[in-house]
Amino acid sequence: MSENDAIQVILEKCVGCTLCVKACPFGAITMKDKKAVIDLAKCNLCGSCADKCKFTAIVIKKTQLKKIFDFSAYKDVWVFAEQKKGVIQSISFELLGKGRELADKLGVDLAAVLLGENMEDTAKELISRGADKVYLVDSPKLKAYQDDPYTNILTELISKYKPEIVLCGASTIGRSLISRVAVKLNAGLTADCTGLDIDPEEKILLQTRPAFGGNIMATIISPNSRPQMSTVRHKVMKEAEPDLKRKGEIIKIKLDDDLYISRTKLIDVIEDIEETVNLAEADIIVSGGRGLGTKENFAIIRELAMALNGAVGASRSAVDANWIPYSHQVGQTGKTVCPKVYIACGISGQIQHLIGMKSSDIIVAINKDPDAPIFSVATYGIVGDLFKIVPLLTKHFKNIL
Amino acid sequence: MRIVVLIKQVPDTTDVKIDPVTNTLKREGVVSIINPFDMYAIEEALRVKEKMGEGEVVVITMGPPQAEVALREAISMGCDRAILLSDRKFAGSDTWATSYTLSRAIEKLGDCSIVFCGKQASDGDTAQVGPGISTHLNIPQVTYVKKIEKIDKNSAVVERMTEEGYDVVETPIPALFTVVKEINEPRLPSLKGKMKAKKAEIVVWKAEDLGCEPDKIGLDGSPTRVVKIFTPPPRGGGRVLSGEPEDVAKELAELLKKDIVG
Amino acid sequence: MDYLLTEEQQMIKDLCRQIAEEKIKPVAAQYDEEAHFPWDIVKIMADSDICGVYIPEQYGGMGKGVFELAIATEELSWGCGGIALAFAATGLGTFPILLYGNEQQKAKYLPDIAKGKKLAAFCITEAEAGSDAGSIKTTAKKEGDYYVLNGTKQWITNGGEADVYTVIAMTDKTKGARGASAFIVEKGTPGLSFGKKENKIGIRASATREVIFTDCKVPKANLLGKEGLGFIVAMKTFDHSRPGVAAQALGIAQRALDEAVKYSHERKQFGTAISNFQGVSFMLADMAIQVEAARALIYSAARMIDSGAKDVAKVSAMAKTFASDVAMKVTVDAIQVFGGYGYMKEYPVEKLMRDAKITQIYEGTNQIQRSVIASSLIKECLAKK
Known part of the structure; x- marks a missing residue:
């Protein structure tokens, strides 16, 4: 460690009590000669150690805080309304639900930004879901998402209207778009938030997100830049209910032609016809793993999913064995899902799989091995033969639904 | 043609165990690996080079001196050379500062046709650094690429994975691609590659080598701040249903009824 | 235990274990069940430079010896003994060339084996000549610039899959064991054919077949060493x-x-x-x-x-x-x-x-x-x- 490092242990104050070692979520602190030593490679400067230290022996160099900025020009909460083929995606309604709450806490307006072609009627839907204003940029060139024009236009609008908060879905489009906008605006961006709140004193956005596959939660702020930007995980926030009586303003905007230019060209949009319900959207997911034994046996998973109107998921080993395409894979190298009900059949529950599904509301595990790690996260566990139980489940659900 | 692959060294989650008492990650002795998604980026870079029949693949990482191990592994798979961005001044970088720093390195390298990244890192899961870099470099990007259909010196046609399927996108080159698992199966290292990696010189660039503006790197260059870290409450102990399959299935169906219908 | 491996030996061991762990282990049960010959794994071994570990560098190998061949075989067999055999049996079929081949023979056959493009097989066993190798019935009769081979070899590992066969046949039956000679026979030589694939209890991913010689004309340049050395x-x-x-x-x-x-x-x-x-x-x-x-x-x-x-x-x-x-x-x-x-x-x-x-x-x-x-x-x- 040197004096220039962002975190310092003041050796004279450190008594070697090891409280900081226990406090560190990253395992970055060790004791050497009864003094704390911080491994900067592992340290995330989260401050847990400094908080726990009773001797104020750990100091984090808070950078020369640029509080000189005047952020008073920035107000309102914005939501990027994601549309595909002219249809607003449900994530956007979730953002409006949360955005409304944040705007009310701050006493500001909630606005939605909508880019697309012939979207005026759709814009009204955003108002019914809680937006006070909708900034609408309507052009044939914006019909489908393209990185360049969307980035340019959103950046331009934010620069012009100065919202203090911008929320966007942590979707394929959202993550690609908003990361670029944040860089252009020199703004702080927090990915994949599962919790958003306003600090009652500072009036800043508190963004909570899972890190390391959900084993650690981190609360993050962007104190020195505006807007404060977040992408938000799908299916975590509650959708705003439509209220057709709500009134709001649709602000139609025309911008310089240059901003609409895309360097990339969208040649085709292909929909995966095999899947009726996509995993990210599904309320119910039935997943199969190695315990199925063969590709053909996935049929019983599909039947149960169909009976429940749910989607079909899979563990990595089932995908690697070519029993089912990669687009169904749940877990670290696949998709992260959080449905209401997740039914894991013949999945042992390796940590990489758990990372992708353990925030589901209810988890059902069916496995013949009572020691399988999947049971540690299961709301309901059944130890037994999935080939007997799954078809019976399908039968019973058909009866009651 | 110069192809750059950006990689990150992350803890191997297959090694990570949860402490049942504190519900925190046990990190002692956890091995570091190349971010799994970056392996696909390396493989795709090598394949593009092989297809073009010329050029070089340069692998870059930003991290502590130990991250050199990840670079050597990339060389053992066939990357031509490696650059490590390592400086205490980079400590505390968020995705903004990280993408700035990496983009400075790509600019310093010069004349890069394609930049490959994994879709996201397995420890941070932000997926923000790739798009950030393309913005700093002012080059087009295609994220979540699952296939390169066509590529030549001036342009590429690729498939971008979406929630519903995929988009076919044409982009001029230079461009940045972030790739998903489906794109390929990474090769294993070769013996000759391993021997080359052992001897390879890893170039280290510091903040001043990159001409970084001091207020854009490390903690100072990071607009976000972590203010609190906590472990989520553990999931409540589950209920084990037992009995004959017929009864168990019936019981579960009843238990789930309201969640599924409601 | 520490066997004081050199850095290179350790690399070979690690790499072969990695192949076993990541590529062989996941498919081993299926290949065993289906008796599936592991060409895809051979390709992986080839790309990793493993196939040529024991072959001299001048022929495109890594220039190592029996020890490195053993540690590679050990680690690959940890993944699957049957799959590893495609590699190990090639070693067996290649040793006659390594030990007794002349410069032309080595230059012709070793590089493709080292690169993993071709597998080899060693043919000695016959129906009535197992442990008693002296009672081999396959004959090789010299006719001009050729030897004409006739007979059937049994239970030949890599049979049908290999491109290079090293064959022990009798050039002079009257001399018993001293009348045997060794030949290199290429797949595709007229008169070389293969019997049915055996249904084994184990090492099922490996191919075990009869190798049949019917007036199979082998150029005399393919004699290993000299007559009687078989x-x-x-x-x-x-x-x-x-x-x-x-x-x-x-x-x-x-x-x-x-x-x-x-x-x-x-x-x-x-x-x-x-x-x-x-x-x-x-x-x-x-x-x-x-x-x-x-x-x-x-x-x-x-x-x-x-x-x-x-x-x-x-x-x-x-x-x-x-x-x-x-x-x-x-x-x-x-x-x-x-x-x-x-x-x-x-x-x-x-x-x-x-x-x-x-x-x-x-x-x-x-x-x-x-x-x-x-x-x-x-x-x-x-x-x-």
Whole structure:
């Protein structure tokens, strides 16, 4: 460690009590000669150690805080309304639900930004879901998402209207778009938030997100830049209910032609016809793993999913064995899902799989091995033969639904 | 043609165990690996080079001196050379500062046709650094690429994975691609590659080598701040249903009824 | 135990283990069930430079020896003894060329083998000539610039898959063992054909077939060494290849031990892991002792061969016999540790037992090995007098 490092242990104050070692979520602190030593490679400067230290022996160099900025020009909460083929995606309604709450806490307006072609009627839907204003940029060139024009236009609008908060879905489009906008605006961006709140004193956005596959939660702020930007995980926030009586303003905007230019060209949009319900959207997911034994046996998973109107998921080993395409894979190298009900059949529950599904509301595990790690996260566990139980489940659900 | 692959060294989650008492990650002795998604980026870079029949693949990482191990592994798979961005001044970088720093390195390298990244890192899961870099470099990007259909010196046609399927996108080159698992199966290292990696010189660039503006790197260059870290409450102990399959299935169906219908 | 591997040897070991762990292990059960020949894995080994480990650098290999071949075989066999055999049996088929081939023969055949483009197979066994290699019936008759081969070789590993066959045939039946000669026969030579694929209990991913010669005309340039050297070629080949069979057995045994230890730690009975019961734990200890002893013997034998030592038949036979007996015992014990689960095909240990069995039989049964060892002992004793 040197004096220039962002975190310092003041050796004279450190008594070697090891409280900081226990406090560190990253395992970055060790004791050497009864003094704390911080491994900067592992340290995330989260401050847990400094908080726990009773001797104020750990100091984090808070950078020369640029509080000189005047952020008073920035107000309102914005939501990027994601549309595909002219249809607003449900994530956007979730953002409006949360955005409304944040705007009310701050006493500001909630606005939605909508880019697309012939979207005026759709814009009204955003108002019914809680937006006070909708900034609408309507052009044939914006019909489908393209990185360049969307980035340019959103950046331009934010620069012009100065919202203090911008929320966007942590979707394929959202993550690609908003990361670029944040860089252009020199703004702080927090990915994949599962919790958003306003600090009652500072009036800043508190963004909570899972890190390391959900084993650690981190609360993050962007104190020195505006807007404060977040992408938000799908299916975590509650959708705003439509209220057709709500009134709001649709602000139609025309911008310089240059901003609409895309360097990339969208040649085709292909929909995966095999899947009726996509995993990210599904309320119910039935997943199969190695315990199925063969590709053909996935049929019983599909039947149960169909009976429940749910989607079909899979563990990595089932995908690697070519029993089912990669687009169904749940877990670290696949998709992260959080449905209401997740039914894991013949999945042992390796940590990489758990990372992708353990925030589901209810988890059902069916496995013949009572020691399988999947049971540690299961709301309901059944130890037994999935080939007997799954078809019976399908039968019973058909009866009651 | 110069192809750059950006990689990150992350803890191997297959090694990570949860402490049942504190519900925190046990990190002692956890091995570091190349971010799994970056392996696909390396493989795709090598394949593009092989297809073009010329050029070089340069692998870059930003991290502590130990991250050199990840670079050597990339060389053992066939990357031509490696650059490590390592400086205490980079400590505390968020995705903004990280993408700035990496983009400075790509600019310093010069004349890069394609930049490959994994879709996201397995420890941070932000997926923000790739798009950030393309913005700093002012080059087009295609994220979540699952296939390169066509590529030549001036342009590429690729498939971008979406929630519903995929988009076919044409982009001029230079461009940045972030790739998903489906794109390929990474090769294993070769013996000759391993021997080359052992001897390879890893170039280290510091903040001043990159001409970084001091207020854009490390903690100072990071607009976000972590203010609190906590472990989520553990999931409540589950209920084990037992009995004959017929009864168990019936019981579960009843238990789930309201969640599924409601 | 530390066997003081060089950096390169350690790399070979690590890389082969990585191939076994990541590429072989996940498909092993399926390839075993379907008796699927592992060309895809051969491709992976080829891309990783493993195929040429024991072939001199001038022919595109890594220039290493029997020791490196053994550690590679050991680690690959840890993944699957059958899949690893595509590699190990190529070694067996290549040794005659390495040991007795002339410059032209080496330059012609070794580079493709080193690159993994071609596999090799060694053809000696016949229906009535197993352990008694002197009673070979396949003949090679010289006609002008060719030898004409007739006869049928049996149970040839890599048969039909390999492109290069090294064949022992009789050029002069009247001379018995001294009338045998060794030839290189390329796949595609008119008169070379293959019988049905055998249905085996173990090493099912490997191809075992008859190799049939019907007026098969082989250029005389393909004679290895000279006429009458065939039996010596075969014996020297086996001296070099037996540590490989031993290493295959060792890899299988190590896997059985690893699986048994892991399972005994996870499986709970009477409220505790079964590894806490002495009946089980002592079995594990005995398995480990035997595996390590086998490794020490194999590595020593392989190093001795690489050092250029003259009389290696005895240690080579010892390594093969001991390691294969250990593999058989340890795999059976692993099933015992698994209990009823071990007897089920869903668990990996029954396959290890099936794969282990052949190592006691092929490349000379363990009974023949013991004869070799015993006669060496007598010879040594007489020499001292």
